[in-house]
Amino acid sequence: MIIKVLGSAAGGGFPQANCNCRNCGDVRAGRPGLSARTQSSLAVSRDGERWVLLNASPDLRQQLAATPELAPRADQGLRSSPIAALVLTNGDVDHVAGLLSLREGLAFTLYASARVLQALAANSIFNVLNTATVPRIALALGQAVEMAGLTVEAYPVPGKIALYLEAAGPDFGTREGDSIGLEVRDPASGAAFHYIPGCAAVDTALAARLAGTPLVLFDGTLYTDEEMIAQGLSDKTGSRMGHISMSGPHGSMAVFEALGVKRRIYVHMNNSNPVLREDSPERAHVERAGWEVAFDGMEIRL
Ligand code: MLT
Numbered sequence: 672m673i674i675k676v677l678g679s680a681a682g683g684g685f686p687q688a689n690c691n692c693r694n695c696g697d698v699r700a701g702r703p704g705l706s707a708r709t710q711s712s713l714a715v716s717r718d719g720e721r722w723v724l725l726n727a728s729p730d731l732r733q734q735l736a737a738t739p740e741l742a743p744r745a746d747q748g749l750r751s752s753p754i755a756a757l758v759l760t761n762g763d764v765d766h767v768a769g770l771l772s773l774r775e776g777l778a779f780t781l782y783a784s785a786r787v788l789q790a791l792a793a794n795s796i797f798n799v800l801n802t803a804t805v806p807r808i809a810l811a812l813g814q815a816v817e818m819a820g821l822t823v824e825a826y827p828v829p830g831k832i833a834l835y836l837e838a839a840g841p842d843f844g845t846r847e848g849d850s851i852g853l854e855v856r857d858p859a860s861g862a863a864f865h866y867i868p869g870c871a872a873v874d875t876a877l878a879a880r881l882a883g884t885p886l887v888l889f890d891g892t893l894y895t896d897e898e899m900i901a902q903g904l905s906d907k908t909g910s911r912m913g914h915i916s917m918s919g920p921h922g923s924m925a926v927f928e929a930l931g932v933k934r935r936i937y938v939h940m941n942n943s944n945p946v947l948r949e950d951s952p953e954r955a956h957v958e959r960a961g962w963e964v965a966f967d968g969m970e971i972r973l
């Protein structure tokens with residue numbers, strides 16, 4: 672199985688268009704030790720021929736152009752694509768907007784939770800994807816589905832409904848299925864990994880599911896819950912946005928310590944996150960804790 676990180680940044684990307692924070696300013700200026708990043712997405716394939724995209728970022732066109740494996744094959748006629756399926760982990764703009772860049776007649780199957788499919792159905796702009804060529808299939812939580820020779824099982828994780836759907840009431844109207852994790856498996860080799868780019872907390876169900884697994888790509892949005900407030904960028908904490916922090920007693924570094932996950936990789940980093948600076952103490956800290964920080968173009972073979 673081949674995993675490619677198409678985009679490793681959270682919504683807004685790195686640098687973010689309207690942001691002149693220290694990280695964004697430095698990466699824009701080309702300072703060594705920081706790399707630009709596009710928005711959150713992976714591609715995965717069992718055989719290198721047929722690919723499944725995990726999320727569709729607003730930067731998808733640029734990501735496809737940077738990934739020769741995802742280009743049409745010379746022997747497949749005038750119009751084709753190795754993209755066989757696409758799975759959404761939530762309805763956030765940074766995970767669904769790229770669907771609009773796949774409207775030129777590509778034929779693939781779109782999978783998401785019933786909740787996220789409902790949000791797409793309520794936005795008529797997504798009708799540019801003809802359901803005759805892009806069928807939409809609701810993922811039953813806890814049941815594996817075959818896609819391009821792989822199996823993908825979706826399961827609910829603590830999270831938050833998409834920002835544009837927030838409503839009055841507890842948890843802004845969040846319900847099961849608004850945020851899912853994915854377990855992707857090659858049934859032939861048994862190789863498997865988990866992909867959870869948005870997660871508010873590791874509850875007992877999630878901890879049990881991840882314990883002892885070989886590879887998890889996990890929500891690395893913020894280093895500290897209040898970092899966007901501390902940097903004067905926003906009035907929101909990470910928990911208000913439905914994202915666990917890396918640090919702190921309930922942060923991902925701490926809670927993963929007991930889980931025995933062999934390889935741990937952060938994805939979906941916000942531009943405020945100090946781990947984006949390769950020479951920062953925070954980067955050294957997460958690496959000492961056994962974590963890797965994904966970068967665009969990162970390739971993993973299982
Ligand atoms: C998030 O990950 O919190 C969302 O992508 C935020 C957003 O929709 O901009």
Ligand code: MN
Nearest residue numbers: 681682763765
């Ligand atoms: Mn996001």
Ligand code: ZN
Nearest residue numbers: 690692695942
């Ligand atoms: Zn910034």
